[in-house]
Amino acid sequence: MPNSNCEQAIWELEVGSWELTRIHQEVRRTVRRHGLCPPGSRVLIGISGGSDSVALTLLLLDLAANNEFSVVSLAHLNHQLRPSAERDEAFCRDLAARHGLPIVVERVDVKEYGSSHGLSLEDAGRRVRYDFLGRAAAEADATRVAVGHTQDDQAETFLLKLMRGAGLTGLGGIYPRRGLIVRPLLDISRADLRAYLVGRGEAWMDDESNDDVENPRNRVRHVVLPELDRTARGATRPAIARAAALVREDGEWLDELSRGRFEALATVTPDGVELDAPALAAEPPPVVRRVLLEAMRRAAGGREVGLDHVEAARAILCGNGRGADVPGSRVELRRGKLVLVRQKGASK
């Protein structure tokens, strides 16, 4: 009964898995559950030299040796940010050589890129990295790009989004797969990965910038999560990461459903967007909110739409008030239509 739902189910009974350790089995379960490396896929691995990506490389090589996909190349981006950048690059080149793998290396001045594009160092790093991985995949003729995000990253991202108020547009954390990018370690803790590396006698490069608790992600990692563990008297990352995955799946499906409802109920005009008001009001609140968000984004000309704007439009939809100004447009109810009229030069 293979279908899109089953693609994501867990294989519980495995054949020929006796030679794999528990951590291999856990990675394979994630890989199979989300269809990360389907038969015949050619996987490129993004590697920084840190414990997560080194463990990813070794684990995927083991699974590939025994399995249906192949690891075709490593790819390392030298950010030129840290004093250790040269050491990290040399380490990655050596790892590739030891395993007979090609490695694509690029050097980018991330600081320069960030300031010339008006991006924070973190945002600049992310954009430069994924652009690079896309090019490296094309060069290596890879069909998948594996990156080392772990259960820890998942829990940290969820908490960061939660405290920043991302409830309307997706609290759900990191996707196991998005386009070419796949994340086989998303259910594995960093502690388990490090224990695995230590057990194999493998080294990795520490990233000293991860210790700076002025950075919010590091503060979540080194202060908030340990405090949650103390409160719960046990490890909380697995529970948080699991909740993040479930919330993400709920939200993804509601998003998809709502896109369909938007297509059915909306007419995009040169002046803005019109929605069939009685039909929209009959939908459940999670769908109404998402349809309104989509309509308002289309009329907003790049301005940010928030929960308050969505709720103001919901009130108009229900006949409470005659109109509301929202980013880039005005919302009104006109003869059975909820109309978003784009405002020329409207202020936010």
Added chain:
Amino acid sequence: MPNSNCEQAIWELEVGSWELTRIHQEVRRTVRRHGLCPPGSRVLIGISGGSDSVALTLLLLDLAANNEFSVVSLAHLNHQLRPSAERDEAFCRDLAARHGLPIVVERVDVKEYGSSHGLSLEDAGRRVRYDFLGRAAAEADATRVAVGHTQDDQAETFLLKLMRGAGLTGLGGIYPRRGLIVRPLLDISRADLRAYLVGRGEAWMDDESNDDVENPRNRVRHVVLPELDRTARGATRPAIARAAALVREDGEWLDELSRGRFEALATVTPDGVELDAPALAAEPPPVVRRVLLEAMRRAAGGREVGLDHVEAARAILCGNGRGADVPGSRVELRRGKLVLVRQKGASK
């Protein structure tokens, strides 16, 4: 266009609200958005003597004076737990007298109740309290029971559920309305409520047990949330509470949808539950999980069903493996049916 969706929309444009302060308007917005005190409703207020419930009493009296519902009584439960219990009861009686309101008071030995029913002090307190409020409502002929949960409680509950791994069965925190119980302060911070009381020159009773950081909720309140605020460099409770409300609404609707799908796809037999496998497998994962959870709960005879059990059943549904033992039953695929066979005396 009044319907169940619109009942929950925010009234943005208000008439005659000039005499109400911002905090009154915020409470009224929550009350109207969720239909907490519809026209003609008779509201009983549960009061402990703490800042939240004292502010609730004063705010609802103000709204009632100017509005369509009435406050018919206060209700105070003397838990007999703390040295301050007598003082708190006297304070509540006095508050009622000052406002010319009747007050229902009961004394219960919560510690005794907890140990004789095998419940934690917190669980015993909750059960005894809601039982009491139900009786008090009947006595006062009330149609609603208002309790003082705040935005802070909402954020704390969300974090507690998150760290305990409640992702499968509802992360969404506190409901604004459930049966008779309504929570008009759910969008208001405790800090704002205390500032309001101070501004009015009103006193409240401090609950010294709220300071014990060995209690997980208190630790979240006094240690974890301030640490999140430091990380985000600002107040995080509003964002967390808002996310909790949105996740709750998404989950509630998916639960409702899934109950409908369960009814359509399941046959409950004397031996267990049968599900139409191809039809179920065609549903999206959020619905599949909830239908399986419901089926497994029915066959589990009170045993707890977790995410791993649901995922094991999903794997069987997709043809991966011949069967799995789950709490109280065995899951198998038989001629187009996913069958949960109740196991007599099956171990957990």
